[in-house]
Amino acid sequence: MTALGLAAGVASEPDPLVGRWEDPRDGLRLAVEADGTYTVAPTDRAALTGTWSRDVADVVTFTNDADAAVCAGVPGRYEAIVSREQASFVVLEDACTPRMDHLEDTFVADDD
Incomplete structure (x- = not known):
């Protein structure tokens, strides 16, 4: 069996970023889905949605949807x-100031 065949037969670990997160400072919720989508839900305005990908081990790219109200x-x-x-x-x-503002704090796992 080739190395490619071996690699294909091994299930990858789930990305630790996938899950539900909350900013304890202001209640903002961040949902990062395994399908490559995310939602940022502030408590005082409409949620933003988009896609995310992991570029390298610790680098993530968030891209707001094309029809997003801000930073489309x-x-x-x-x-x-x-x-x-x-x-x-x-x-x-990041040229999107609102997203930078949303992601500036530490999030805690949201078990709800």
């Missing part, structure tokens, strides 16, 4: 620091 189609790259209980993001490159 704009990608932003972040270093993601994730543990079982917490997720935080360090902006590497």
